[in-house]
Amino acid sequence: MLDRTMLEAVTRELFIPGLQNQLYDEMPVLQRIVQNGVEDAKGRALLDDVVLFKNAAKGRFQGYSYVITQGNNLIVQATLNYANYYQSVSISLEEEKQNTGTKEVLVKMLEPKFEAARTGLKLDVNTDLYLALTSVSGKYTLVGMQAVCSTTNTYANINRATAGNEGWQSNVDTTAITDEQLKDPAQGTKYMPTVLRRLWLKAAHDKYPSLGVLTKNLYEVWETIAETHNLQFGNEEANLGFGKAGLSAKSAQGRRVRLDIIWDSYCPAKAAFLLTPEDFKAFVFAGANFEGADVMGTGQWQRGGNQLAASMQIVWMGQIICRVPREQAFASALGDG
Numbered sequence: 001m002l003d004r005t006m007l008e009a010v011t012r013e014l015f016i017p018g019l020q021n022q023l024y025d026e027m028p029v030l031q032r033i034v035q036n037g038v039e040d041a042k043g044r045a046l047l048d049d050v051v052l053f054k055n056a057a058k059g060r061f062q063g064y065s066y067v068i069t070q071g072n073n074l075i076v077q078a079t080l081n082y083a084n085y086y087q088s089v090s091i092s093l094e095e096e097k098q099n100t101g102t103k104e105v106l107v108k109m110l111e112p113k114f115e116a117a118r119t120g121l122k123l124d125v126n127t128d129l130y131l132a133l134t135s136v137s138g139k140y141t142l143v144g145m146q147a148v149c150s151t152t153n154t155y156a157n158i159n160r161a162t163a164g165n166e167g168w169q170s171n172v173d174t175t176a177i178t179d180e181q182l183k184d185p186a187q188g189t190k191y192m193p194t195v196l197r198r199l200w201l202k203a204a205h206d207k208y209p210s211l212g213v214l215t216k217n218l219y220e221v222w223e224t225i226a227e228t229h230n231l232q233f234g235n236e237e238a239n240l241g242f243g244k245a246g247l248s249a250k251s252a253q254g255r256r257v258r259l260d261i262i263w264d265s266y267c268p269a270k271a272a273f274l275l276t277p278e279d280f281k282a283f284v285f286a287g288a289n290f291e292g293a294d295v296m297g298t299g300q301w302q303r304g305g306n307q308l309a310a311s312m313q314i315v316w317m318g319q320i321i322c323r324v325p326r327e328q329a330f331a332s333a334l335g336d337g
Contacts, residue, residue, distance in 0.1 A: 078156035149330030219263035284318035
């Protein structure tokens with residue numbers, strides 16, 4: 001007969017690590033962010049010191065001229081509320097009795113339940129990752145890419161419209177362009193390689209955006225251009241592979257830089273994001289990185305109240321923050337859908 005000890009062991013050994021890996025593999029933007037390393041989340045909110053202002057202790061000198069030695073405060077504390085996501089996995093006494101037997105039988109019984117949890121978590125987390133939400137029904141969400149890539153909103157408790165906060169603004173293009181215009185080299189600034197190139201250059205500061213995220217529709221437009229025109233635009237070229245098509249060019253310093261272009265079915269309609277993943281940082285609570293919740297050491301699996309069943313919750317608790325919004329870009333009205 002199955003017991004909670006066996007359920008705990010099987011869950012931790014076989015399902016949780018695979019669930020984590022699969023979710024990150026299927027969420028390419030979040031995966032690139034966590035590759036920078038994950039900080040331990042602490043406290044009631046994410047507090048992160050970011051460089052917002054320019055150094056005022058500067059100038060030119062000659063001979064014995066006076067120099068400015070008193071520095072100004074360059075740091076502002078960015079604040080974001082933590083988001084909490086969960087999916088429940090449950091087993092009834094009836095299911096347990098009907099599947100009494102070996103460990104392999106238990107694994108087979110749990111497999112579709114964890115698959116459903118994986119699908120649900122990916123839907124919730126990846127949808128919010130691209131939006132400008134801060135909460136849904138009073139519960140905090142990930143503060144997504146449309147909130148990061150803006151010029152007018154308050155992001156991480158820093159108002160971009162306040163004088164002196166211009167460095168906290170991203171790069172946004174709201175020009176409406178159809179599929180046919182994007183494909184046509186004669187359209188000039190509406191030709192897709194030109195659109196992306198100009199956005200790319202706007203967001204290029206200390207670093208260049210290295211990840212472009214498109215809708216499926218825009219990715220198909222991009223592939224069509226690459227196939228029919230070879231994407232010969234200045235020194236740029238398309239390198240088409242199974243999973244991504246990139247744009248490469250020489251930087252102002254003469255080194256080769258590359259923008260990997262991918263599609264994501266969760267990318268909002270008509271949207272294109274040009275991101276510098278190194279500028280982002282993920283903060284995740286220990287034991288809550290797509291793992292089974294263990295409250296006060298009582299174990300992952302809990303008996304349901306007035307039910308002949310047990311359940312566990314797969315949780316992700318944390319937040320991501322962009323420390324350099326000016327190195328990100330967003331086009332909001334590209335293509336037909």
